[in-house]
Amino acid sequence: MDSAELLDLLGNANRRRILRLLAHKPCYVTEISEYIGVSPKAVIDHLSKLEEAGLVESRTDDQRRKYFSIARNLRLEVQVSPYRFGTKSAYPASRGLDISTCRHLTIDVSHDEGDDLTDVTRELKRLEQLENELSMAQRWVQGRLTEVRERLSERVEDDEGDGRLYAEVISALANGARDVDAVSREVEAPPELVEESLSWLAERGVAERDGDEWRLSE
Structure with missing residues (x-):
């Protein structure tokens, strides 16, 4: 997904709030729903879009409860100046x-x-x-x-x-x-x-x- 599409994806306030929560700890749908104050169905829809973009991943625990967490580091930059407007995304370099x-x-x-x-x-x-x-x-x-x-x-x-x-x-x-x-x-x-x-x-x-x-x- 290119940086312009990421910018559109993160333009939604609830998706940003979900990522802010997941930056602190992995959560399941009900936790996220209670935290941001929207229905579980809406949370699932937001998580699906974030997963598709590669920002979020999930795992299932022993009680078959699905936890979501942030998948990887990403830096998204937006530049607005009299001479340039653009977006740029960057991922961490390899350890090597x-x-x-x-x-x-x-x-x-x-x-x-x-x-x-x-x-x-x-x-x-x-x-x-x-x-x-x-x-x-x-x-x-x-x-x-x-x-x-x-x-x-x-x-x-x-x-x-x-x-x-x-x-x-x-x-x-x-x-x-x-x-x-x-x-x-x-x-x-x-x-x-x-x-x-x-x-x-x-x-x-x-x-x-x-x-x-x-x-x-x-």
């Missing part, structure tokens, strides 16, 4: 990922392998602090991105009069779009207009073409 190989990453990625309560508590505290720091850094980056796109748009408008489109095309290339169709989908503009924009950028040394592929100039 060596994050130290990311050459632009400057954070301390060491971790404590201890198993006693003190060691695990210390590691939890460190990761909670790191998550807060990364959140702050992300907010800073988003603010700077908007400022830079604004400056870029103003510079292009001086020559062409449609700076926002050119700024979006440049952002699409920076995000990995490599051909006209990919850039067109990213900026939601006709391919013909995107082709003209890319050619204009190439004339000014901002972008370069290699066959059917485009990229930003070094």
